[in-house]
Amino acid sequence: MNTFVPLEKLEKMGRDELKDFYEIWLTTSETWPQDPERTQRECLWRADRELTQDVTIDEAYFHNLPRLWLVVKDLNDTSAVGDIEQKLGQHFGELEVKGEFRPVEKEKVPCGDKNTDLRS
Numbered sequence: 001m002n003t004f005v006p007l008e009k010l011e012k013m014g015r016d017e018l019k020d021f022y023e024i025w026l027t028t029s030e031t032w033p034q035d036p037e038r039t040q041r042e043c044l045w046r047a048d049r050e051l052t053q054d055v056t057i058d059e060a061y062f063h064n065l066p067r068l069w070l071v072v073k074d075l076n077d078t079s080a081v082g083d084i085e086q087k088l089g090q091h092f093g094e095l096e097v098k099g100e101f102r103p104v105e106k107e108k109v110p111c112g113d114k115n116t117d118l119r120s
Helices: 077-094
Strands: 002-004 023-028 041-047 067-071 097-099
Touching: 023 077, 023 097, 077 097
Parallel strands: 002 067, 023 067
Antiparallel strands: 023 041, 041 097
16 A cells, blocks of 8 residues: 655644554655666655564565655755755654664565465
């Protein structure tokens, strides 16, 4: 599930609202953000995962969690993107929401990998 929000609304979201989302992405288009070319999207923030010791979940699970999307004019505008990061960093700090800005892209698990079945 992908949800578009303006920055102003995201800055007002509380901890309970944010916990439903795993990542925040920037995109230059509000049309089909999950399929844009890499030049039209960038992961801005990824929540820290909290897993218990008795659960094993692979990366494929996290790619299907809900994301928030912010539309920006230009992903290469470092000033504008930095401003968004600063505002959200301050807001998340106040809410004590744990996560990482500009996370490294995770490797995708191949569909044929036997470890992608999440059923117990």
